Amino acid sequence: MTDTASKDVTELDHVVIRFAGDSGDGMQLTGDRFTSASALFGNDLSTLPDFPAEIRAPAGTLAGVSAFQVNISDHDILTPGDFPTVLVAMNPAALRANLVDVPRGGTVIVNSDSFEERNLNKAGYATNPLVDGTLDGFDVYEVPMTSLTVEATKELGVKPRDAERSKNCFALGIVSWMYTRPLEATTAWIETKFAKSPLVMQSNLAAFRAGYNFGETAELFASSYEIKPTMFDPGDYTNVSGNTALAWGLIAASQLARLPLFLGSYPITPASDILHELSKHKNFGVRTMQAEDEIAGISAAIGAAFGGHLAITTTSGPGVDLKAEAMGLAVSLELPLIIVDIQRGGPSTGLPTKTEQSDLMLAMYGRHGESPMPIVAAKTPSHCFDAAIEAARLALKYRTPVLLLSDGYIANGSEPWRLPDVADLPDIAVDFATEPNHTSDKGEAEFWPYLRDTETLARPWAVPGTPGLEHRIGGLEKEDGTGNVNYDGVNHERMTRLRAAKVAGIVKDIPGVEVDDDGARDLLVVGWGSTYGSIGAAVRRVRARGMKASHAHVMHLFPFPSDLGEVLRRYKRVLVPEMNMGQLSRLLRAEFLVDAQSLTKIQGAPFKASEIEAAMLALLDNPSPEVS
Amino acid sequence: MTTVDVPITSRKDWMSDQEVRWCPGCGDYSILSAVQLMMPDLGVRRENTVFVSGIGCAARFPYYMNTYGMHGIHGRAAAIATGLAVARPDLDVWVISGDGDALSIGGNHLIHALRRNINLTILMFNNQIYGLTKGQYSPTSEVGKVTKSTPFGSVDTPFNPISLALGAEATFVARTHDMDRNHMIETFKRAHDHKGASFVEVYQNCNVFNDGAFAAVTAKENRSDNLIPLQHGEPIRFGANNDKGVAPDAQGHFQVVNVADVGEDALVVHDESRDSAAHAFALSRLARGPHEPTPVGVFRAVERDHYGALVGDQILDAQAKRGSGDLAALLRSGASWTVE
Numbered sequence: 001m002t003d004t005a006s007k008d009v010t011e012l013d014h015v016v017i018r019f020a021g022d023s024g025d026g027m028q029l030t031g032d033r034f035t036s037a038s039a040l041f042g043n044d045l046s047t048l049p050d051f052p053a054e055i056r057a058p059a060g061t062l063a064g065v066s067a068f069q070v071n072i073s074d075h076d077i078l079t080p081g082d083f084p085t086v087l088v089a090m091n092p093a094a095l096r097a098n099l100v101d102v103p104r105g106g107t108v109i110v111n112s113d114s115f116e117e118r119n120l121n122k123a124g125y126a127t128n129p130l131v132d133g134t135l136d137g138f139d140v141y142e143v144p145m146t147s148l149t150v151e152a153t154k155e156l157g158v159k160p161r162d163a164e165r166s167k168n169c170f171a172l173g174i175v176s177w178m179y180t181r182p183l184e185a186t187t188a189w190i191e192t193k194f195a196k197s198p199l200v201m202q203s204n205l206a207a208f209r210a211g212y213n214f215g216e217t218a219e220l221f222a223s224s225y226e227i228k229p230t231m232f233d234p235g236d237y238t239n240v241s242g243n244t245a246l247a248w249g250l251i252a253a254s255q256l257a258r259l260p261l262f263l264g265s266y267p268i269t270p271a272s273d274i275l276h277e278l279s280k281h282k283n284f285g286v287r288t289m290q291a292e293d294e295i296a297g298i299s300a301a302i303g304a305a306f307g308g309h310l311a312i313t314t315t316s317g318p319g320v321d322l323k324a325e326a327m328g329l330a331v332s333l334e335l336p337l338i339i340v341d342i343q344r345g346g347p348s349t350g351l352p353t354k355t356e357q358s359d360l361m362l363a364m365y366g367r368h369g370e371s372p373m374p375i376v377a378a379k380t381p382s383h384c385f386d387a388a389i390e391a392a393r394l395a396l397k398y399r400t401p402v403l404l405l406s407d408g409y410i411a412n413g414s415e416p417w418r419l420p421d422v423a424d425l426p427d428i429a430v431d432f433a434t435e436p437n438h439t440s441d442k443g444e445a446e447f448w449p450y451l452r453d454t455e456t457l458a459r460p461w462a463v464p465g466t467p468g469l470e471h472r473i474g475g476l477e478k479e480d481g482t483g484n485v486n487y488d489g490v491n492h493e494r495m496t497r498l499r500a501a502k503v504a505g506i507v508k509d510i511p512g513v514e515v516d517d518d519g520a521r522d523l524l525v526v527g528w529g530s531t532y533g534s535i536g537a538a539v540r541r542v543r544a545r546g547m548k549a550s551h552a553h554v555m556h557l558f559p560f561p562s563d564l565g566e567v568l569r570r571y572k573r574v575l576v577p578e579m580n581m582g583q584l585s586r587l588l589r590a591e592f593l594v595d596a597q598s599l600t601k602i603q604g605a606p607f608k609a610s611e612i613e614a615a616m617l618a619l620l621d622n623p624s625p626e627v628s
Numbered sequence: 629m630t631t632v633d634v635p636i637t638s639r640k641d642w643m644s645d646q647e648v649r650w651c652p653g654c655g656d657y658s659i660l661s662a663v664q665l666m667m668p669d670l671g672v673r674r675e676n677t678v679f680v681s682g683i684g685c686a687a688r689f690p691y692y693m694n695t696y697g698m699h700g701i702h703g704r705a706a707a708i709a710t711g712l713a714v715a716r717p718d719l720d721v722w723v724i725s726g727d728g729d730a731l732s733i734g735g736n737h738l739i740h741a742l743r744r745n746i747n748l749t750i751l752m753f754n755n756q757i758y759g760l761t762k763g764q765y766s767p768t769s770e771v772g773k774v775t776k777s778t779p780f781g782s783v784d785t786p787f788n789p790i791s792l793a794l795g796a797e798a799t800f801v802a803r804t805h806d807m808d809r810n811h812m813i814e815t816f817k818r819a820h821d822h823k824g825a826s827f828v829e830v831y832q833n834c835n836v837f838n839d840g841a842f843a844a845v846t847a848k849e850n851r852s853d854n855l856i857p858l859q860h861g862e863p864i865r866f867g868a869n870n871d872k873g874v875a876p877d878a879q880g881h882f883q884v885v886n887v888a889d890v891g892e893d894a895l896v897v898h899d900e901s902r903d904s905a906a907h908a909f910a911l912s913r914l915a916r917g918p919h920e921p922t923p924v925g926v927f928r929a930v931e932r933d934h935y936g937a938l939v940g941d942q943i944l945d946a947q948a949k950r951g952s953g954d955l956a957a958l959l960r961s962g963a964s965w966t967v968e
Binding site: 036039040042185232233234235236237238239240244248251252255260262264281282283284285286287289291292293295296299300301302303304305306307308309311325326328329333419420422463464465466467468469470471472473474475476484485 | 644646673674675676677678679680683690691693694695696697698699700701704707708709710711712713714715716718719736737740939942943945946947949950951952953955956958959960962963964965966967968
């Protein structure tokens, strides 16, 4: 079926395709399958799912439009693409909501069956865009996908209403033909996924094949396109989303620490997939508890940490708000704990399904009292794996809660990931205390739960079940060393400074800031978290113009890497793009007294590379200030 | 958790070196003393015993026990203890809480720990007042309670803790009081030996902010009139001459009766093991507050698999079916491919 000799095959270096339809149309699935087939074919890729907060908004309305954008390429890429050059629109609302992003000359494939009056009205079209000139200048393909799907599945005895539900597979078939995707992977997937409902499976297979054959035989498409595989480094690869990589990173950390994993979590978008993924892997000794609320999730994790488990709680911003008091308790108890925040648009319920990086200040300061907490941020979907292991390493070694930040963009987005060799992963195991660590005035052996390691300032971790080390800890201030309740002001200041020094001392244990430096000193773009791809792509574009710019990306946000100030001061200009109102730029200004220029975007969507590129060019065009 | 080689201990072995700092005369002292006296009889090891608390006067309890312990944050003791008990089913985990901690700020965690049947022994010291914050009304204070925060009297209906626990699917529910050490020890032992969540309401006198709240029931001179001892398998009787009892009325509601009026055969025979919680619930509604005949003892004790054991079974099952986890295989469990 891959014989396309009857039509031309044009080679492309990349294509950005957006699948858009009603939230009931299965667009996320369609995009995901196209992505998987492309990953297996060997393309580099990056995805951007974008769906409404409602599970089923009224059908056919703008509010109900769900979209999935994927950039597939024959070379290494960093983003899902600024603009789709191909839009698949399953109904008028999907066209209306997404056409604005497609440049003139782009390809628009529509399900023409759905462009009838009722749907046009729901989408707010006074006239039919297929005939009124709206699509002038676009390369438009009108395909009656619904009726062709019904026709293709008729022989199976599927009712027309049920048959219509396979139209997304028809669309997937057309696009698979257009971009010469091998059929086997998708066929096998449909067979497995719907194995329990043979009729649905056959219906989807028939629709998929019909779509593919339609592309091949209809006189509509002049050419298909080929995007050659990317030249990847040798190794084993998989296509992974950030949330899956994060869950796997936590399991890896549990193995590397030789501690059982305990997750206390309450469902919340966009973090729930981590709970789902971890729940599958009980054979790794993973205990997941869907708690009664966010506070119970972290409280149970604290209990498990006291019991000697690798304890984790996963949530998004509103959940972090609720967990704040328990996070402070973990600071005071000095127990290892990982708090995962998959950031989303706020404040309050905000934009549950849309991305934002607006919890940095919350992570840094969102607790009462002096309660410093290390912060680690993941930068790409696959990097969530490494970031999870790093968060666990710091938590265990320093007996501290650690905040691990990701966001909706990389949590749901995916990319090909060269799998690490398990043997190369770091050993993060720590020892429990087993013996008394102090001798009393009477010469008796005692256990002091707050007698610290002189190097890391970490306190001993003595777990229940260890004879002779029975001790009590709590949220009241403790006497330095003994850990007994103590209200003395001088002791409180000493303990406050010790807790701060312990976390600050992590700076000696983390690498310098990652800088992609091209030698010039004109401009440094500084980012954290998921802006990595957009900034990297923008820097490439600026360099392609023959100009110079460097990119620093901060993974450890507290404490900052020791060389960050020095790196910032090397450049005449510093630009900080963030999906918030300028939180990192404010921290950099406060900490290092550098003139960090903020570039902000709070639209629930990642930066386009072109947006950062424009800001960079504006800075580079201005006469540079002298560096003092 | 009883094993043959558990070392013999005395009360002193279970006392920590910390000075006990409750107000002189507080009922908490007698509860602490009952627990410390009881521990040597439980056949458990100090290192395998953990006391977890939230915030409030009662919450200082773990500091005074020479075991592992955690003084947590307000209301969260049940949630913290849940995580510990699920992670470490080998431990004996006790929760010490109060009426404000367990029923107000921590009400959600209490009911979920009970319905999940987490293997915990929960002792809730009920003094019907906020002590640590110096005398505001609590979720068990009677209607009309005049306190600093309710100078005109409280207008909210109190919780009945026993009814609440039964409604939350608790498998072990009991009540005791701080004026009877032996009854406390007997009740705590039963609660400890129960597999799953045990809930014990302990009437506890706060002599500073709510003195005598339970005296109508617990004072020696009032017990014969107002304390109804529950004995499994026995007709429910009380009174100086055992002349009062509990019998159903025409609608089936339990009521206090004179045995002479109804005859012995009409009395309710206590059965803590009934699958339905209706019997225990009816007993919990007998008194509207600790000022009229009030049952103490075990209301309900039934067996149900506890959450930690079920979770442990799922892990063993998954390992038996799929082998213990292989990380390299996990990373390749999606569609993966090799680039040469």
